[in-house]
Amino acid sequence: MSLRKDLKNRFKEREPLKERTTFKIGGEARYWFEPRDRKELALFLKDNTLKLPLFVIGAGSNLLVKEGLINKIFIHLSAPDFTKIEARKDKVIVGAGVKIGRLLSVLSSRNIGGYEFLAGVPGTVGGALAMNAGTYMEIKDIVSEVDVLDRSGRGLKLQRSDIDFSYRNSSLRPYIIVRAILKLRTDNKARVQKRIKDILIKRLMAQDWQHPSAGSFFRNPDLIHPAGFLIDQCRLKGLMAGGAQVSEKHANFIINIKDAKSADVIKLMEIIKKKVYNQFKIRLTSEVKIVS
Incomplete structure (x- = not known):
């Protein structure tokens, strides 16, 4: 591939x-x-002659990667073009590579609320959209538009009505999510940050975040x-x-306490x-x- x-x-x-998961x-x-x-x-996708599966990886949460050589092309959207956050009059434009924690921190500091239900989600905006993440609410409730690329590099703008969301799933999964336009709701900075803190404390008290x-x-x-x-x-x-x-x-957490292998996790999964x-x-x- 000449582009490479x-x-x-x-x-x-x-x-x-x-260390990526x-x-x-x-x-x-x-x-x-x-x-x-x-x-x-987009150029890479159009010029791709490797004929290998593509896998977009964000913060590496919700993944169990097997050992050995994984014969895929992993795409990681970490460059500035994918990590911008821009608040306009009636909308928030956010890159797919933005981590959820950073999104909440930036928006709350600008007196923008309505995103608190994402507090504690350990991923990126792209991953949250693909799996329709959220607690109490879901990210589908604040989406206006999503920019994606298909696997051949063709760009598409999908309106909310074009996207099917369901519990922990969406029709965005076949695409590479580039950025999203989300709804903007002004609020008081202190109140928003208090709600975020309360949700984080509740999650930390109930869930196991001390172990991988x-x-x-x-x-x-x-x-x-x-x-x-x-x-x-x-x-x-x-x-x-x-x-x-x-x-x-928390019984719905399988944790890595001492150099666990993917087979260890899979064994517990099957027993459960x-x-x-x-x-x-x-x-x-x-x-x-499970990625193999």
Whole structure:
């Protein structure tokens, strides 16, 4: 591919992935690409002759990467063109690579509210959109428009009505999300920051963020049967497999306590699914994507 010659250190081979994920587990990416801007990304996609699967990785949460060489092209949107936050009169324009924590910090300092439900989400705006993240509300509730590229590099502007959102899923997944236009609501800075702090404290008290993990591991089957409650009722807190453990603080967290391998996590996942089904006849679905 002729374009690759011009990418210098933005296009790497055999990039270690372990430290690129919140689970701190994983092998190496066959290729790792950090485009300079949207134009370079589009050119890369159009000129791509490697014929390998593409995988967009943000903050590395909600992922379990297997060991060994992962034969994919990992795309990481970390350049300034993908991490801008711009507040205008009636909208917020935000790059897909912006981390959720930074988004909340910037907007609250500018007296903008309505985003507090994202507090504690450990990912980027792009990832939050793809999986329709949120607590109490979902990101679909504040989206106006999303700019994406398809896998051939063609740009599309998708209006909210063009996008199908559901619980922890959206029709954006096949695309590479570049930026989003979100709704703007003015509010009092102190009140917004107080709400963010309260949500963060509640999450920190209830969830296990002291150890590496992918975040909540299973989707909640419904409001009546949260996954954590079902797993807890099966008395699986503290269960270990190798270096992985079902958190004793929150049963829907599988944590890496001592150099866990992906196989350790997968073993716990299968035990949990089997135990919950045997006791409640409910099939749990993983919220975490296994990358191999």
